[in-house]
Amino acid sequence: MKEIIGDDHPTYEDSVNMSLADQARTRTEGMAELREEEKDITKSNLDRLLLENTQLKHRLACIKDDIEIIDRHISAYKESRKIFKKPSRCNNGCKKYKDNAVYADEAIHNLTNIEIACDLSDESVDEWNSDLAEGYRQQHIKHMEAEADFLNKYKAKK
Numbered sequence: 001m002k003e004i005i006g007d008d009h010p011t012y013e014d015s016v017n018m019s020l021a022d023q024a025r026t027r028t029e030g031m032a033e034l035r036e037e038e039k040d041i042t043k044s045n046l047d048r049l050l051l052e053n054t055q056l057k058h059r060l061a062c063i064k065d066d067i068e069i070i071d072r073h074i075s076a077y078k079e080s081r082k083i084f085k086k087p088s089r090c091n092n093g094c095k096k097y098k099d100n101a102v103y104a105d106e107a108i109h110n111l112t113n114i115e116i117a118c119d120l121s122d123e124s125v126d127e128w129n130s131d132l133a134e135g136y137r138q139q140h141i142k143h144m145e146a147e148a149d150f151l152n153k154y155k156a157k158k
Helices: 012-076 078-085 108-118 123-127 133-157
Strands: 102-104
Touching: 012 078, 012 108, 078 108, 102 108, 108 123, 123 133
Parallel strands: none
Antiparallel strands: none
């Protein structure tokens, strides 16, 4: 690029070229700043997700411990064992089930279900119903498809 000295005025072409060069330099600097900001946000989000995952596992472990204590307490009393051998039913306007519908053949199974649900490695929970079940299943399918796509691309590159 030509340096402008004294009365020497730049041509139109030189002005445009200088302007384009300034724009490119500004754009490059802006992109570098944006990439750094994106890295910071990604790291922050990853840290938050890892913390939430650890908190979830901790809470589930606490729930599982309490369920085991309640189960032992129920088992210690003959009368409560009889009660928990009866079916658990929906009474007084359940949202999910009509009145008097059976949740489980034995009420103790509800405690067992909580123990199973707290075990994040137990996949049988994937088949259960809840208010969030369909959304979870759809998200799980998308995740599995994305994982398969990634593996296929990785195998293809090798």
